[in-house]
Amino acid sequence: MSNIRTTGKKSSNTLVRDLVNVGIFAALYVVLAGIAASVGFIPAFIIVSTFMVSLVTSVPLFLFFSKVERPLLCCTLLCGFFGVLMVFTGHGISISAIGIVLGIVSGLCLKVFHKSFMGCFLANVTISFLPSSMMIPLWSSTEEYLAYCSSVCDAAYIAHLNELSSSYWPLIGLFVFGALGAVIGGFIARRMMKKHFERIGLVR
Amino acid sequence: MKLDPRTKLLLTLVANGMIFTAPLAYSILMVLATSILLIFEGKWRFVCAFFFVYLGAGVFFDAVKSLDIGTSGTIIVASLFLIYRIMPGCVVLYYVMTTTKVNEFMAGMSRMHVPNKVTIPLIVMIRFFPTLFDEARDIGHAMQMRGIRLFSLRTLTNPFSILEYRLVPLLVSLTKIADELSIAVVTRGLSPETRRTCIATIGFRVQDVIVFVYCLAVVALLCGITPFSVILEDGP
Known part of the structure; x- marks a missing residue:
């Protein structure tokens, strides 16, 4: 044990590092989620697109969780930025509120479990609900969402969306596939962290 | 023509709102305003190229949308949608990002009493997108030299390998950039607490007032509040 005494207060330098990490990983999350979600342009894969998003973003999120020292603040900011960006792209104001709530919950998971695998795993599963939540307006305000989509998609795609909105099972499927992607992605991320990042000393 | 960062923020908000939620005429109004601002900045070549591509996509968009040709049709419509509906938003962002210095943006956010804990990651995020694409492209070239492509035999037999070959080097590179950036930020004395x-x-x-009034006028027009309607309501 070292004899260094600390005041218990975290340095403002680490706060700056955390904030920079939030900016960088938020940019990466947005880009990766956008690329993975483009699978959803194929009508048959709309439900599975959340699985792809969670799977692809698991590794960066695990690295992000292990690098930040203030999980509550950082997770809230990351999810909040994603939510606000989605508002800018026409996805209703509710997604930003959902983003902040999910960010707080995932931050609490990390705070309670102290950045252990279980903490990262639960936080990852929580954040995986964020891309799934983007489709909620299809069920909560079907008319407006289909009117918005009809200006950007072809008739066959709109018909498929209309068919999906008739039952709540696809909505449950979206969340289940998202969580499943986060679970599988979590195990892949743990393997990659051990194989690559811990070996070169990026994370402890 | 120099605009205040807060005016640019309002322009971005209104333009994105119009582009994604309002009818096409309103988005064209915002794109025209941004194009005029870009011409004042001397970027008339960019404006000409944009309108050429935009009008071309506009001609084909409605024609292709009405065709029912399955998945390929959806992909073509999605590509045209990117040009037709998202590109105007990108033009506004291009104007804001190329003409706003980080220093000015931070000063504007500070005047609006936005805490530094929100401003710092926001600036890093906005400025980091080009770096991210550059890094990803360089890693892609390096992997192609080793014969690792998206549709090569190696990646088709093991799809997760592409995640490892492309994502892990990108993450290592980004983490190093993040460390260097945070050291640079601390050295320059940027702190969230001071x-x-x-x-x-x-x-x-004057130019800020003109743009401000223009944005508010477009929003009022969308909400159906025109000078004529106000006169008619107040009249006998």
């Missing part, structure tokens, strides 16, 4: 001084002078001028 108030920052700024050498750049920002404030509302």
Whole structure:
């Protein structure tokens, strides 16, 4: 044990590092989620697109969780930025509120479990609900969402969306596939962290 | 023509709102305003190229949308949608990002009493997108030299390998950039807990008032509040 005494207060330098990490990983999350979600342009894969998003973003999120020292603040900011960006792209104001709530919950998971695998795993599963939540307006305000989509998609795609909105099972499927992607992605991320990042000393 | 960062923020908000939620005429109104601002900045070549591509996509968009040709049709419509509906938003962002210095943006956010804990990651995020694409492209070239492509035999037999070959080097690179950036930020004395001084002078001028009024007028037009309707309602 070292004899260094600390005041218990975290340095403002680490706060700056955390904030920079939030900016960088938020940019990466947005880009990766956008690329993975483009699978959803194929009508048959709309439900599975959340699985792809969670799977692809698991590794960066695990690295992000292990690098930040203030999980509550950082997770809230990351999810909040994603939510606000989605508002800018026409996805209703509710997604930003959902983003902040999910960010707080995932931050609490990390705070309670102290950045252990279980903490990262639960936080990852929580954040995986964020891309799934983007489709909620299809069920909560079907008319407006289909009117918005009809200006950007072809008739066959709109018909498929209309068919999906008739039952709540696809909505449950979206969340289940998202969580499943986060679970599988979590195990892949743990393997990659051990194989690559811990070996070169990026994370402890 | 120099605009205040807060005016640019309002322009971005209104333009994105119009592009994604309002009918096409309103988005064209916002794109025209941004194009005029870009011409004042001397970027008339960019404006000409944009309108050429935009009008071309506009001609084909409705024609292709009405065709029912399955998945390929959806992909073509999605590509045209990117040009037709998202590109105007990108033009506004291009104007804001190329003409706003980080210093001025931070000063503007500080004047609006936005905490530094929100401003710092926001600036890093906005400025980091080009770096991210550059890094990803360089890693892609390096992997192609080793014969690792998206549709090569190696990646088709093991799809997760592409995640490992492309994502892990990108993450290592980004983590190093993040460390260097945070050291640079600390060295320059940027702290979330202290108030920052700024050498750049920002404030509302005549051009800001014109853009501000224009944005508010477009929003009022969308909400159905026109001078004529106000006169008619007040009249006998």
